[in-house]
Amino acid sequence: MDFSRISRRHLLQGGAALTLGAAAGARPAFAADTTIGFIYVGSRDDYGYNQAHAQGAAALKKIPGLKVVEEEKVPETDAVEKTIESMINLDGATLLFPTSFGYYNPHMIKMATKYPKLRFEHCGGLWTDKDPKNAGSYFGYIDEAQYISGIVAGHTSKSGKLGFVAAKPIPQVLRNINAFALGAKLANPKATTQVIFTGDWSMPVKEAEATNSLIDQGVDVLTCHVDGPKTMVENAARRGAMVCGYHVNQSPLAPKAYLTGAEWNWEALYPKFVKMIAAGESIANFYRGGLKEEIVKTSPYGEAVSAEARKHADQVKAKFLSADGYAIFKGGLVDNKGKTVIAAGTDRGQKDPELEKMDYLVEGVIGATS
């Protein structure tokens, strides 16, 4: 904890903000000098997950009257409760963004129950009716952007073999792998996506080894779902393979090898949240969206992307942006063990909660979830 932040002035401010919040009713109206707390599980400049959130926080700092307090490398344990308490009591935070998956239950729920007048917004959690009303969970359908990456990768790959360096076989990761593989098959029906799980969110040596093994197998386009894609991007580019990024734009790391990437767009969402609260609108407790809702975006195409690939990817992107939307996971979907996982005729739209429980790898993916 940063004890240098504690001062009498801060304590007074905190107290004042709390009283203000209490006076304004269940949902605090955002007057001048509102403090917003951001909590990251890792380093805020990791070229990945945490940096994406920090960019969102940076967008809030530009809005006059808002004060942003941040704490990084907070483990997904009781430690996050202490951080939340200190942000509330010492900094006077009235809106909190605990950004890591493991913060949600029980830690953030406990805090939201204890401070019913403050607002908590969690990234990635699954809010249910049983959870406090002042807590919310938001997340983006980044698989839409991964699907676009897959299309570009499928067009670009000469061997038809794509690689995916993944951390753990949890639903969010599997959904990204599957979307990428399905996108690639749209471009090249014979394309395969080989996945390697490293076992944890940040294992640079394992990620580098996985990248090398995939390239040794003939893979020539790679992407990943780990906390910091820097290792994969740099090592793949060194071996002459192409890459699709993840979390944020990694093209400065490998300008020639970077095709496109799936990025978060928190710098659009967070100011939107704040404006909604200030205007007295309620934010849905279960908030989801994709390309259309500007929660995710794709990186600009790299120079190695052909005109044909651009055209195809842009066409599909337009479908995501259209009023009808677009379903990646369509009926008749078979997993890589030959089992039908989505029955023919039932398309699973992006908002279908079933997709957030994904536990399979689709046909065309080489790898296993356990």
Add this chain to the structure above:
Amino acid sequence: MADGSIGLWTVPLAVLGGAIRVSTPFLFVSLGECITERSGRINLGLEGTLVMGAMSAYGISYLTGSPWLGVLAAGVTGALLGALHAGICSLPRVNDVAVGIALMLFGTGLAFYLGKPLIEPTAPRLPAIDFGWWSDIPQLRAALRVNALFLIGVALAPILYWAFRTTRWGLLIRTAGESSDAARAMGHSVLLIRLRATMVGGFLAGIGGSFLSLFYPGSWNEGLSSGQGITAVALVIFARWDPLLCLWASLAFGGAAALGPALQSVGVTSGYHLFNAAPYILTLAIMIITCSPKRTLTGAPAELSITR
């Protein structure tokens, strides 16, 4: 093969490549720790030294444009941390294990703090020497792209082995490690010998760190070491304080680290958590095979606080 893949051959090749790529930090840290422990002191802080070395090498390489200056800076940083450890341990009634743990936390914390602005920029890397020029299999060529630091490490192991046995310096270090009274009776300052041994140990560990950030994986980030420094210290114990065995143990560890990803890439996907844990299983297995309740560890310096 026509499609450029080499099928199951990936596994032995990846283990070979992994042994060369991943082993170097293990090698440098274990050789450094070998020198320190032979002088009768254990420095558990080498994890911190490794991370500090990685950070300072990356920073200096980025600022000056010369990766070799980065390697030197990493070594100097390591030596300074070693001097700090030895300096604190020279005080009466100070436990070297506790100081080591404190320095491990200090080193990693300081490196993360100073290394914040270094995560984004890309620093010039160390060059690779292409030993696979004779082969037209790209995978083999990639595995045989060797860094000079690896070769230095491999050469250092027999040199240290020889130096411990036959040189005056080797004898002094061993004397300080086996019996400080004998060293004192010979008119040498045990503290000074240990200070130098710890500094050399830190120097080597720092260089091991520079390999991580400047060659493989080849960039600075906070998860870079993920415990390799600590593993290397344990490696010294089961290498029986023998530099040559340190070399083999490091190679085995490097190869084991490559096994998990390589098996997954050829389609052996069941139980990858187990294969990812291969280096640690290897440690446990060797520890169990070689330990005995009936005697102290053979080869252990008698002055070492863990054996005394």
